[in-house]
Amino acid sequence: MIRVENLEKSFHNKKILKGISCSFKKGETSLIIGQTGAGKTVFLKCLLGLHDYDNGKIIFDNIELNKIDDYDKMNLKSNIGTVFQGSALFDSMTIEENVMFPLKMFQDMKMEEMKTRVNEVLKRVELENSNNKMPSEASGGMQKRVAIARAIVNQPKYLFCDEPNSGLDPKTAIVIDNLIKDITEEYKITTVINSHDMNSVMEIGQKIVFLKNGVTEWQGDKNEIFRTENKAVTEFVYSSNLYKKIRKMYLKK
Amino acid sequence: MNFFYNIGKYFIMLQKMFQKPTKWRVMKQLILKDTEDTVVNSLGIISFVSFFIGGVITIQLALSTTGSFYPKYLVGFATRETIILEFAPTIISIIMAGKVGSFITSSIGSMRVTEQIDALEVMGINSINYLVFPKVIALLLYPFLISIAMFLGILGGMAACVYGGYSTMSDFILGIQTDFIPFHMTYAFIKTFVFAFILATVPAFHGYYLKGGALEVGKASTLSFIWTCVTIIVFNFLITQMLLG
Incomplete structure (x- = not known):
């Protein structure tokens, strides 16, 4: 579980995060949504430890991020998996080498054991027989x-x-x-997704955190988001006519 | 102000380079790869440049020392001194700032703009140690490259001198052996080690702290070349003053 309390972050005296509080449960897919400039990316980078934050707390299962030294931070990070917007694959490595990379860095496994584990994971994401391809040869x-x-x-x-x-x-x-949601439930991971794709919200949003101007404007799940009367949320989520119709149909039910 | 800020940042980068080292099993492979990229792959261009510049230096020396006033061995002597003291360690390092320096800046810079460095950091890997340290160790072999440059420079000079008809082989060899001061070799290799460290770290600094996109990678490569050259030239002066002055 990850708990965030009153998180604040400024850049050049401009406050981007003005007191975010929320929590993300184990085995649940949580989504952070909000308009461009709401502070989603900065919030995610604070959670990842790529930005230091000014005030507040980020607690990873009783470990407070700002209260541990750099060495423990590195160890905590070895328990974090990240999928970047642009994938951030190492372009000089094959797909197999990319997937094997965290094992090489953090495990004392033999090459055969590592290959077996890589093949298992590649099978899980339905990418068997792609081991020797370079990332540039793979589709998005x-x-x-x-x-x-x-x-x-x-x-x-x-x-x-x-x-x-x-x-x-x-x-x-x-x-x-769906792959992320299934993996989250299967491996009992605490998953946090930064998104502005409403399909994702409706499909996998077990917990949704809506940010507006650097604060937590609304929190709930994918069913609650249909019923909410919060103006900022409805204006953002139901901005298209299609979603407005879907919402109406849901509320009629 | 920005200049001092960047110098401070550079030293912080050097300090971080020695913290939380990467596993030796992985580091070994990185060092081998970087040795190939920076040292082995530079052998061709360094050999070519050294041989021909050695020849040109000798021809110019021979043409400006004609007449009975100058001893015949002077061309060999001056070629040796020029190549060992300045051409091989300094000029080759400036060529390497263009070849290896821009390679280091652009490869690390590309990793920065495509979030690969962020990916390393969030995995809990000390990205500076992972990316910069193997290059520093790989460039410890740089003096080997400079030794080849010295040898081929003098060989090129000898070939140009003898086959160009400016002097005889025996006069040239006599010149190479005349008044040889072994400390000049020590001085040249001390310089080379310092330049190797500059060649690995200054371009890495420009790549690692790059901000922006593909265009900035190009700009950073150019800037890194300029600053690597400036640093090499400044240290060349300081070391020469300290050791020979």
Whole structure:
């Protein structure tokens, strides 16, 4: 479980995060949504430890991020899997080497054991027989799957995804969303996804945190988001006519 | 102000380079790969440049020392001194700042803009140690490259001198052996080690702290070349003053 209390972060005297409080449960897929400039990426980078925050707390299962030294921070990070928006695969390595990378860095496994584990994970993300391809030879969807495989190969406790289905066609995007949700439940990971894709919200949002101007404007699940009367949420989520109609139909039911 | 800020940042990078080292099993492979990329792959260009520049230096020396006033062995002597003291360690290092320096900046810079460095950091890997340290160790072999540059420079000079008809082989060899001061070799290799460290770390600094996109990678490569050259030239002056002055 990850708990965030009153998180604040400024850049050049401009407050970006103005007191975010929320929690993300183990085995649950949580989504952070909000308009561009709401502070989603900064929030995610604070959670990942890529940005230091000014005030507040980020607690990973009783470990407070700001109260541990750099060495313990590195150890905590070895329990984190991350899927970046652009996949961030190591382009000089094959798909197999990319997925094997966290094992090489953190495990004392023999090459054969590592290969077996990599093949298991690649099979889980439906990428068998792609071991020797370079990331540049893989499609956008495949690259996301490789990034997911690399993120989960070390059996992390926490999984963070920054817009995992951006740039993908709707069909592939849903496949990636469901893959993340299934993996979260299967491996009992605490998953946090940064997204502005409403399909993801409706499909896998077990917990949704809506940010507006650097504060937590609303929290709930995918059913509650249909019923909410919060103006900022409804204006953001139901901005298209299609979603307005879907909401009406849901409320009639 | 920005200049001092960047110098401070550079030393912080050097300090971080020695913290939380990468596993030896992985580091060994990185060192071998970086040795190939920076040292082995530079052998061709360094050999070519050294041989021909050695020849040109000798021809120019021979043409400006004609007449009975100058001893015949002077061309060999001056070629040796020029190549060992300045051409091989300093000029080759400036060529390497262009070849290896821009390679280091662009490869680390590309990793920065495609979030690969962020990926390393969130995995709990000390990205500076992972990316920069193997390059520093790989470039410890740089003096080997400079030794080849010295040898081929003098060989090129001898070939140009003898086959160009400027002097005889025996006069040239006599010149190479005349008044040889072994400390000059020590001085040259001390310089080389310092330049090797600069060649690995200054371009890495420019790549690692790059902000922006593909265009900035190109700009950072150019900037890194300029700063590597400036640093090499400044240290060349300081070391020469300290050791020979």
